[in-house]
Amino acid sequence: MKINIKRFNQANEPQKFINEFEVSNTNLLQAFNEIKKEHDETLTYRCGCKSGVCGSCAVRVNGVERLACKTNINENDVIEPIKNSKVIKDLVVDVSHETLLIEKTNSFMQDNSDEEIEQKDINKIDRQSNCILCNSCYSSCPVYEANKSFLGPFALSRALRYSNDKKMANNDLIIDSIQSNGIWDCTLCGACTMVCPQGIDPKMDILQLQGLASQKGYTNPYQATYDSNMGFDMSDMGFDPNGSF
Incomplete structure (x- = not known):
């Protein structure tokens, strides 16, 4: 062969x-x-x-x-x-960027909580904990290819793992650190999910992080631009919003 x-x-x-x-x-x-x-x-x-x-x-x-x-x-x-x-x-x-990305997202144990850990709490973070740092997700990521400041799939999946860890007393630092070049920059193309050998789904992890961020008052900084670009005048289509049907 x-x-x-x-x-x-x-x-x-x-x-x-x-x-x-x-x-x-x-x-x-x-x-x-x-x-x-x-x-x-x-x-x-x-x-x-x-x-x-x-x-x-x-x-x-x-x-x-x-x-x-x-x-x-x-x-x-x-x-x-x-x-x-x-x-x-x-x-x-060279895969030395891994350590830098972990540091940027604060994805490590910080203030420990005193809450009792149950099996369901372990299950909640189990999949993200299985990452083997193969960097396949970064290789396949079109956003990281264009912007090396993008935190990327592995770092964001890890951010979710520690954000959901019941042993963490507070995840504010993590959520704050993934706003810039982070969760809102992902195109949600799913390329990272397709190549992960461990079955981790960074796309869904990022969507969950967006939800956690929204609960803490963060908003998508690109949403206003998107809405304004999508706006158009209905009257140009012959529709009078003040008229009768």
Whole structure:
């Protein structure tokens, strides 16, 4: 089976190129290992647990984000690094922005409450807690591609996880921090939801955060512009609002 790998080498001067490899393994990560062992020891990729838990082996297969360890390949598949992150070499990208985004959203335990935690409270935050930081959601996000200041799917799902955490005495800091370049900037396209290997739904998480923000008195800053742009004069259509039917 032949696969094509888009590669990038920063040594000396940046260079992009495509290599075609003949492999016998149908699992993508195993195919990477085969290539490195038998064909080209310089092929650079990242992996960890090899079981879909660590998220470090995320790549794009024919333009779609996938975990290499969980992906079966087909003839002439095109493999490339995930988008919207700086490529270090070949399929390895810089994901150091994760820590910065967590800090920006204040999505961590702050003032602990004394409330008793029940199983239903755990269930409420369980799905968002399963994020494996694979960055597939950022790679697929058109807003983050255009605006690197956008907090993005992972950070906002994490914001919901801690906003809904009953152990948190107050989530005001979180809700306040996600107003600018945050929940109102998302187009709700659902691309992040489609590629999440953990079944997390950032689109719905962001909608929930919009609801929480509205309850605290925040409003969509783009709504007024949207309403004014949608406005039109009914009289231009031959309708007289003061006339009789």
